[in-house]
Structure formats: structure tokens, C-alpha cells
Amino acid sequence: MKAVILAAGKGTRMGALTDELPKPMLPVEGKTILEHIISGIAAQGVREFCLITGWKAEVIEQHFGDGSALGLSITYARQEVQDGTGKAPELAKRFVGNDPFLLTYGDILVRPETYATMVERFGQGEFSGLITVTKGEDVTKGAINFFDDQFCLRKIVEKPSAEQLDQLRADGWLKDSDTMWYNAGIYIFRPVVFEHTAKLQKSPRGEYELTDAIATMIDAGEPIAGAKTEGRWIDVRDPEVLKSLG
Numbered sequence: 001m002k003a004v005i006l007a008a009g010k011g012t013r014m015g016a017l018t019d020e021l022p023k024p025m026l027p028v029e030g031k032t033i034l035e036h037i038i039s040g041i042a043a044q045g046v047r048e049f050c051l052i053t054g055w056k057a058e059v060i061e062q063h064f065g066d067g068s069a070l071g072l073s074i075t076y077a078r079q080e081v082q083d084g085t086g087k088a089p090e091l092a093k094r095f096v097g098n099d100p101f102l103l104t105y106g107d108i109l110v111r112p113e114t115y116a117t118m119v120e121r122f123g124q125g126e127f128s129g130l131i132t133v134t135k136g137e138d139v140t141k142g143a144i145n146f147f148d149d150q151f152c153l154r155k156i157v158e159k160p161s162a163e164q165l166d167q168l169r170a171d172g173w174l175k176d177s178d179t180m181w182y183n184a185g186i187y188i189f190r191p192v193v194f195e196h197t198a199k200l201q202k203s204p205r206g207e208y209e210l211t212d213a214i215a216t217m218i219d220a221g222e223p224i225a226g227a228k229t230e231g232r233w234i235d236v237r238d239p240e241v242l243k244s245l246g
Contacts, residue, residue: 001119001188002099003046004092005037007106008054008079013238022056024106025063026236028245033107033236034060038070040112041102044119047072050095051106052088054079084207086200093194105185107237109245113230114186121227122188128222130188131156131214133181134233140165143183143211145226146173153224156183158203158211183211184229192222 011023018026024034031039038049049067053060053076060076067074077091089103102118114132122130131153133145139160146155155173157164168174187210196213203209217224236242 001044001046002048002050002096002101003038003041004050004052004089004096004101004103005034005106006052006085006088006104007034007060008052008057008088009082009106010055011107014242015239017239017242018055020056021059022053022106023236025056025059026242028109028236028242032063033109034064036109037104037106038064038072040110041104041115042070042072043112044115046102048095049074050092051076052079052091053077054082083202084205084209086197086208086210086213088208089189089210090194090197093191096191098191100188100190103187103189107235108185109232109234109236110184110186110229111231114227114233117230118186118188118227121225125225126223127188127225128190128192129214129217129224130227131224132184132186132227132229134184134229135179135181137180137182139180139182142185144168144174145181145183147181147226151226153214153218153226155218156211156214158209181226184233185235193217196220 007024011018014023025032057078064074075095079088118130118132143156143158144160148154196216200208200212
């Protein structure tokens with residue numbers, strides 16, 4: 001298995017903190033966010049990484065180099081246009097080849113055990129993908145996920161409005177007693193995902209949404225497993241979250 005990390009965004013909500021640094025290079029608990037992510041994934045035996053860079057790309061590229069100092073192989077691809085996360089993984093298509101790959105946003109912190117759970121779960125069936133979820137988050141700011149009895153994905157809705165949530169209830173997808181599973185921003189895919197990202201159209205927000213590609217995978221009958229985060233899940237989205245981490 002290989003790994004692809006989306007680390008191209010500036011992180012505008014961070015204000016002046018990202019004037020000279022890409023958000024994944026901000027420090028948390030003595031290491032950069034990106035170092036936490038890479039070390040956690042590497043602990044699962046993954047040795048080949050592709051980092052999708054953009055804003056202040058040279059900071060990341062100079063810091064990690066080719067990865068040899070970490071016992072890894074790290075390559076890079078530049079996302080020149082910041083138009084969402086849906087098309088960005090395609091920049092790593094040649095790197096991926098025919099292998100499954102773990103995909104994560106470059107500002108999501110989890111315990112290494114979450115990556116271990118993902119890899120184990122993915123190996124339990126002939127899955128085309130895996131989506132990691134958490135609970136206790138506001139699904140209107142992310143994506144809500146629905147699973148069957150085997151915890152395989154049946155439906156995903158990006159940033160549902162109050163009206164959409166009401167409709168999901170009316171259609172029987174959502175009951176008041178149900179857990180609202182929030183998209184945790186960490187995935188495993190087989191290369192078949194690129195058949196679906198290639199067909200993406202921009203969403204009403206003017207971006208290519210990865211969740212739209214996942215939705216078309218479901219419609220095409222591609223089996224997508226679910227996995228729950230183990231312990232902490234932190235989206236380092238703004239200065240307040242960063243400050244809380246010390």
C-alpha cells in the first residue's frame with residue numbers, strides 16, 4: 001500500500017500563521033502536522049508517499065526531501081489550481097499505479113491506531129474503497145455517511161442543509177436515534193477511484209468534491225467499507241483548534 005497526502009491548501013482561516021508556511025507545516029506537540037501524519041502512516045508499514053503540494057510547496061519539499069532520512073520514499077506533485085479535493089488525487093495517478101493507496105487530508109490528526117484499523121478493515125473484503133468516520137461533529141460542515149449492517153457505505157451527502165436532513169429523515173435514511181457519522185477525511189482507494197474523479201463536475205460551491213466521486217462509486221456498485229476512528233480525531237481547521245493543541 002502507498003500513501004497520498006493532500007497538502008496543497010494555504011489554510012486561509014489560519015490568517016497570518018500561514019503567510020509563510022503551508023498549514024500542514026504548522027507545529028503541534030513538537031512536530032509539524034505533516035510529520036505526525038507521515039509517522040502514523042509509516043508505522044503501518046507504508047514506505048512510499050506522494051505529497052500533493054501547492055501553497056509554499058518548497059517549504060514542504062525542502063523539509064522532507066526524498067524521505068530517505070526517514071527511511072521512506074517521498075515524491076511530490078503540485079496542485080497549481082486550488083479547485084477542491086476531488087481532482088487533486090489524480091495528480092498522484094502515476095505514483096499509485098495499480099496499488100491501493102491511503103489518502104488523507106494534510107490537516108487531520110488521528111492516533112496511529114486509526115490507520116491500523118483502516119488497513120485491517122480494508123483487508124477483510126474485496127473493497128474498492130474505505131471511508132473513515134467519526135461522531136460528535138456537525139455534519140453540516142462536512143459530510144454525513146450512511147452504512148448497512150456490515151458497515152459498508154450506502155450513501156454520502158456533502159454538507160447537508162437543514163432541509164436536506166429533514167428530507168433524509170422523511171426518506172427513512174436518518175432516524176433521531178441514529179449516529180450521525182461524519183466524514184473523517186481519511187480513505188483507502190483502489191485505482192478504480194480515478195474512473196470516477198475523471199467524470200467530476202464542479203459542485204455548486206465551484207469545487208470538485210471527492211465525496212461526489214465516492215457517491216458515483218456507490219451508484220456503480222463499488223463496495224466501500226467503513227471504519228471508525230480510534231481515539232482522537234482533530235481537524236486543525238483554525239487558530240482556535242491549533243491553540244488548544246498547545
